[in-house]
Amino acid sequence: MLTHIQIRDFAIIDAVELELGPGLTVLTGETGAGKSILVDALLLSAGGRAGAEVVRHGAERAEVSATFAIEKNAAAHTWLNEQSIEHEGECVLRRVISADGRSRAYVNGQTMSVQSLRQLGETLVDVHGQMEYQSLVRRSAQRELLDQSGEHRELVSAVAEAWRTLSQVKEERDRAAASVQDREARLELLRYHLSELQALDLKEGEAEELGAERTRLSQRGRLASGAREIIQLLREAEDVSAEQAISRALSTARHVGELDPTFAPMAQLIDESLIALREGVEAVERYESDLDADPQRQEWVEERLATMESIARKHRVEVGALLGLQAELQQEFQRLDSLEASMAQIEKRLEEAQKKFRAACDKLTAARKSAAKALSTSISALMQTLGMPGGKFQIEVRAAESAGVNGADDIEFLVSANPGQPPRPLAKVASGGELSRISLAIQVAAVQTDAMADSLACLVFDEVDAGVGGGVAEIVGRQLRTLGERAQALCVTHLPQVASQAHAHVRVTKLTDGKTTRTALHPLTADERIEEIARMLGGINVTDKAREHAAEMLRPAPAKGSAKAAASATKAPAKAAAAAPKKKPARR
Numbered sequence: 001m002l003t004h005i006q007i008r009d010f011a012i013i014d015a016v017e018l019e020l021g022p023g024l025t026v027l028t029g030e031t032g033a034g035k036s037i038l039v040d041a042l043l044l045s046a047g048g049r050a051g052a053e054v055v056r057h058g059a060e061r062a063e064v065s066a067t068f069a070i071e072k073n074a075a076a077h078t079w080l081n082e083q084s085i086e087h088e089g090e091c092v093l094r095r096v097i098s099a100d101g102r103s104r105a106y107v108n109g110q111t112m113s114v115q116s117l118r119q120l121g122e123t124l125v126d127v128h129g130q131m132e133y134q135s136l137v138r139r140s141a142q143r144e145l146l147d148q149s150g151e152h153r154e155l156v157s158a159v160a161e162a163w164r165t166l167s168q169v170k171e172e173r174d175r176a177a178a179s180v181q182d183r184e185a186r187l188e189l190l191r192y193h194l195s196e197l198q199a200l201d202l203k204e205g206e207a208e209e210l211g212a213e214r215t216r217l218s219q220r221g222r223l224a225s226g227a228r229e230i231i232q233l234l235r236e237a238e239d240v241s242a243e244q245a246i247s248r249a250l251s252t253a254r255h256v257g258e259l260d261p262t263f264a265p266m267a268q269l270i271d272e273s274l275i276a277l278r279e280g281v282e283a284v285e286r287y288e289s290d291l292d293a294d295p296q297r298q299e300w301v302e303e304r305l306a307t308m309e310s311i312a313r314k315h316r317v318e319v320g321a322l323l324g325l326q327a328e329l330q331q332e333f334q335r336l337d338s339l340e341a342s343m344a345q346i347e348k349r350l351e352e353a354q355k356k357f358r359a360a361c362d363k364l365t366a367a368r369k370s371a372a373k374a375l376s377t378s379i380s381a382l383m384q385t386l387g388m389p390g391g392k393f394q395i396e397v398r399a400a401e402s403a404g405v406n407g408a409d410d411i412e413f414l415v416s417a418n419p420g421q422p423p424r425p426l427a428k429v430a431s432g433g434e435l436s437r438i439s440l441a442i443q444v445a446a447v448q449t450d451a452m453a454d455s456l457a458c459l460v461f462d463e464v465d466a467g468v469g470g471g472v473a474e475i476v477g478r479q480l481r482t483l484g485e486r487a488q489a490l491c492v493t494h495l496p497q498v499a500s501q502a503h504a505h506v507r508v509t510k511l512t513d514g515k516t517t518r519t520a521l522h523p524l525t526a527d528e529r530i531e532e533i534a535r536m537l538g539g540i541n542v543t544d545k546a547r548e549h550a551a552e553m554l555r556p557a558p559a560k561g562s563a564k565a566a567a568s569a570t571k572a573p574a575k576a577a578a579a580a581p582k583k584k585p586a587r588r
Contacts, residue, residue: 002488005045005066006018009060009061011041011056012518022484025489026502028506045066050097066093068458083116085108092109093106126459127462146371150371156407162353163403176343186332194329197329202308361403365407372411376393382441387476388417390418393414393441395411440461460489460491461491462491463494474501480501480502500533505523531547532550
């Protein structure tokens with residue numbers, strides 16, 4: 001539900017704020033006052049196209065912010081959650097158009113592309129007007145409306161789940177089938193690679209150990225020379241070796257320790273250093289001895305590493321990854337070796353998934369046909385009262401060329417606005433006024449279910465009453481009010497019969513001082529509504545008789561929820577000021 005809209009420097013509006021409540025709100029005013037500008041601004045906030053021409057003359061930018069309460073709007077919740085946008089039951093759309101035509105869009109303060117904003121806007125606002133794009137002409141929207149009206153949520157979910165399962169099994173089957181085509185050749189190659197790796201008999205960490213040993217053996221001369229020098233310095237020095245020097249120092253330390261017990265710890269440290277020195281020298285001696293233990297070891301190490309490196313290059317992996325590669329090839333070999341049995345199992349699972357999908361589609365198709373018949377009858381009956389006597393509405397449910405996640409049906413709305421004319425697709429209805437009234441009939445018929453009412457966006461009807469009058473106009477107003485009892489509806493109208501049915505009433509006024517022009521929005525009180533309805537009835541000179549007639553028209557209007565809606569709109573602030581652009585912006 002739209003709860004608040006703020007407009008600045010848009011067309012001939014300089015600054016306007018309007019609070020809106022539930023129910024039906026009408027906007028009235030003289031021709032050319034700018035009633036449709038509010039609709040244009042709302043469309044802009046929801047991702048509509050616009051250029052620099054919408055910026056008020058002399059202003060740097062136009063800005064529109066629209067706030068929506070989305071507690072019951074599941075589609076909006078889903079979109080916001082997918083975009084990781086926090087909302088807490090409220091969504092604020094903001095659109096800024098610069099004087100140079102550049103556009104920026106925001107959702108709850110987060111920058112958003114206009115295309116993404118438009119996707120969200122379609123879940124929040126649905127505009128029905130003679131020149132506007134209608135969501136109802138989209139085949140996908142027609143299918144969703146039929147399913148919502150028929151309360152097919154569980155059946156639709158079952159079809160979608162069956163389709164996902166079927167798709168997964170098909171992908172598995174396709175991968176397996178592709179493997180079957182070159183199975184024998186691949187098995188032969190795997191046998192060769194595995195025999196080569198098994199013959200290598202590689203141990204975990206062996207490559208690293210042999211690499212270190214190769215380095216040691218290749219530098220054997222320098223390593224042996226270094227080891228010999230250490231031994232000579234520590235044990236074979238001509239004067240006194242390090243071992244001898246430390247041994248003598250230890251003897252002296254022990255003698256001193258006998259004289260002074262506090263010296264004992266220092267003697268202990270010297271003793272430990274002597275032990276460590278002897279162990280170190282012995283280790284170096286063993287190292288020196290090992291260097292000459294096997295002169296042919298280097299040749300064997302080089303050959304072993306060369307074999308590993310050659311196999312690794314063949315498979316384009318590091319030597320250290322050969323054991324992992326061997327395990328992977330072994331798994332693939334086993335899978336291919338048992339592929340024929342696996343294919344039989346996959347085909348059986350595929351057949352079962354296809355049966356479940358077809359069964360789910362059949363149930364959904366039957367439910368759709370039943371709902372289509374009931375909804376078509378209801379909409380056709382409403383059309384008779386909306387200035388289209390003899391009109392007929394038909395929802396066609398036919399088999400789709402290919403089934404998918406949405407089932408096996410093509411859904412199309414067909415309409416004949418006049419007797420004797422064959423039904424044609426809703427998108428091809430010639431008269432904009434007829435399309436608007438047909439849209440109204442569809443919404444009124446569909447909104448009868450709670451599930452459908454909760455899912456509806458803010459419905460906007462721009463001059464839906466064009467081309468009608470008298471009793472038909474009154475019926476249009478009643479139907480709009482009926483719709484407003486279940487969902488929020490905004491209606492731009494010239495007819496008092498429609499305006500008198502509203503829960504809330506806003507007057508649009510164009511003011512000028514001869515130099516600048518501005519549009520103002522004024523929520524009307526009960527007395528002001530009588531005056532406005534009288535103006536719509538009587539023209540420029542409003543008579544007492546017109547006022548009496550207006551009061552009479554308004555008497556049956558209050559209904560469930562009307563007081564709340566009227567109070568909400570009456571309290572809404574409205575601000576406006578000057579300067580019109582050179583031309584009225586084209587509606588996008």
